[in-house]
């Protein structure tokens with residue numbers, strides 16, 4: 001008996017080191033510390049290693065060396081960057097409630113914009129309410145397919161006419177697309193259309209450029225991480241002030257001219273709630289107007305511009321799209337969303353365009369609302385999180401030869417478009433995912449389709465021989481909130497259809 005007791009005791013004692021190391025291993029696995037980008041300097045952190053204007057490219061390179069989840073330090077701010085599907089999906093979808101915040105930033109503190117905005121507000125009851133209001137009015141007003149077609153048709157007729165009247169002279173496509181997409185958006189938002197050569201569209205174009213430069217993850221970020229910049233007169237501070245002043249002037253002029261907007265429009269609907277809901281005031285309506293104009297115009301107009309740039313280098317692709325489009329929408333038949341399934345190649349081109357250019361490369365910064373774990377790494381509450389959609393969309397494990405523009409990635413062997421549940425489609429997250437997913441996803445996809453089909457149905461785009469066409473490879477684009485290709489000109493030839 002005594003011997004048995006001694007043997008049991010010895011057995012237990014000998015197990016202790018094994019048990020202790022098992023507990024330690026499990027614990028340390030669960031609470032692994034996020035890899036830091038090495039060579040952090042005192043005070044500046046990794047700032048010298050990070051070229052701000054190309055930070056999406058640098059992050060992607062770092063992810064190959066340090067793993068899909070890492071932390072970078074810019075002065076006082078620590079940013080966790082998520083670079084692959086597993087980490088991004090875990091944060092945005094599986095732990096969506098925890099990662100739905102927005103970080104506090106000096107740039108969005110101005111005039112307390114972060115309390116009024118959809119894009120910059122953290123995850124509050126008010127944000128949820130504003131998202132619902134916008135979603136409901138977009139749906140009621142125009143997301144019905146026929147209504148969207150009705151709204152786009154006059155704009156597209158006018159766009160194609162404007163281009164045809166140029167009679168083969170070269171023009172800047174980004175400008176002319178901005179006008180038309182802008183007018184569709186203005187109609188949704190305030191129920192008005194404006195003369196493309198008039199002051200309103202001109203102001204919106206200027207405002208869009210300023211906001212793109214000011215609020216992107218690139219250069220504009222300096223104002224958040226280098227606090228001393230806020231006190232002097234420098235490029236960044238002046239640009240932020242000008243951006244907000246231009247925006248205020250536009251809003252005041254519209255208010256003076258039109259008062260409140262049609263209740264059927266998104267912002268008019270919001271204005272009608274001002275007396276009912278103490279959370280909504282005129283500043284909230286103005287801020288949401290700004291958010292939606294900026295998020296809804298530049299993104300789509302730039303995608304169209306990039307497509308034209310890609311087609312200039314790839315005339316076979318253009319011809320194949322035109323043949324498909326004309327087979328379903330012959331001359332005189334306005335393209336219709338109900339026939340989208342009959343144009344799988346065009347659909348695949350649009351999906352590949354959104355993957356290839358990934359023109360909102362780092363989404364909008366997120367933040368954690370509580371302590372969290374991603375891929376086994378501990379992340380503190382209130383951490384800033386960058387979602388590197390650029391890295392996800394150019395990940396060779398998902399997209400072999402990622403720098404090749406290949407619509408075939410989204411087609412099956414029979415030439416049909418892959419189902420939205422196909423692993424490839426699920427890994428294309430151009431609009432983000434989860435609680436902060438882009439509010440305009442359906443609108444953007446449907447509108448892009450109508451613009452692409454209406455343009456190629458009647459026009460062929462060819463290079464302007466007098467100027468070199470810039471590289472369509474998105475690695476050469478300029479970073480703001482949205483990536484933009486270098487400016488270029490194009491010629492359009494009116495298509496002559498077979499009788």
Ligand code: HEM
Pocket residue numbers: 118119120131291292295296297299300303360363364365387430431432433435436437438439440441443444
């Ligand atoms: C090709 C076109 C577009 C692309 C690629 C795009 C992409 C994105 C992305 C990546 C985000 C950030 C998601 C995140 O924070 O994780 C976003 C947010 C947003 N987008 Fe879009 N977008 C497009 C068009 C539009 C349009 C047409 C609208 C107008 C209704 C719109 C309104 C918004 C808004 C309001 C947000 C902020 C949502 C929030 O913070 O809760 N976007 N978009």
